[in-house]
Amino acid sequence: MLPAAAGYDRAITVFSPDGRLYQVEYAIETVRRGTLAVGLKYNGGVILAVEEKTRKLQISNVTQKIFQVDDHIGVAAAGYIPDARSQVDHARFFAQSNRLIYDEPVDVEGVAKNIADMAQQFTQYAGVRPFGVALILAGVDETGASLFLTDPSGTYIGYDAVAIGAGSDQVTEYLEKSYKMDISLEECGSLAIESIYLVSEDKNSTRNIKMAVIDTNTKTMRKVLDEELESYVKLAKQRETAKGQ
């Protein structure tokens, strides 16, 4: 570390002379080093997909990086996953409180803002560290399908399609080129697979891929099972060969 930054990367509450909060930037770096997570809207809902490397003897049917917050809201995380569990639990409590107080399911932006508010507080107080995780929040509410990204700084931004984690720059570039509004679930699912294969070592199996869908009709999050996942892989391969010709 250069002497110019000496001391300024220790306490999170202290700005460096050039106006930066190093601890927050380091936290965002943690997210960059996490495994890939993507969120994509389609014309009847929203998809969450993650790359999740499982060891040979690991029980892989338990998803580590996709969480359910409420019936109609899900989260995909990249970065330091234990921090995601804490944030997700906070979000679950917030969602149930909304039902308790207003007798209504919470809107997705409300949850995004609530998570971001907490993240922001952890950039300002002494004795705490920022969350080392970014969350893609997907859900369905009265505004339709909705997708938000929260990061360790406390920023929250809405997206049509978004990628975080290792290789997300490459994936974002790809999505900005090839994502279209109002695509079908099948197209969207295969696009999510393509996005993960773009940066994954394993470009054939579904072993390292986990996916969840929230549909605007059912307003309920569901896990995408292997069979359906395979069908999206097939579609992704078809598109790839079509492009190659």
Next chain:
Amino acid sequence: MTTIVGIRTKEGVVLGSDRRASKGFFIGSKITQKITKIDDTLAVAIAGQLSDADYMVKLVKAERNLIELRRGFPVTVKESARLIANQAYAGLKNYQPYFVELLVGGVDQEGGHILVADMSGAITSEEFASSGSGSPIAYGVLESIYHKDMTNEQAKEIATKAVAAAMERDPGSGNGIDISTIPNLSLIVKERRR
């Protein structure tokens, strides 16, 4: 005031209620819904202070959702009744009791359950139960014609008869009958949805 009944069958559970909400000697409402759905596998029949019961039901809904999301598998009927009873007990010990007696009816992996949770925080598991001012009359009917190995259809008939008899003689009950059935099958529907 009120008459509510709950019957456990081999196929699930049946809950029944009248529709009268009393305000002293005045009929406050003739179309009160006293059976509240918590989800596809659980419902609560309410006797007592409606506001207290509504609050307890709302809280148990939120708690059940949180527990299920956190631990990853559903909350049983008995656990749900315990959540309600814990609230009732805390209320009693703080000299702010919830003036309710609730029939908790639902299905889980073990089948159908009828549990009675009262304002003292006690829970009892029953084959059939009744509560409210009309309950002595309803019990008379239930005791004489209830038998084990009933179908839900038969239980619906008996629940209707019990509430109807209570409405004939109890001034706190009347204005029609509501019957709800929770078949064991609804558990499968719920699991498939997840």
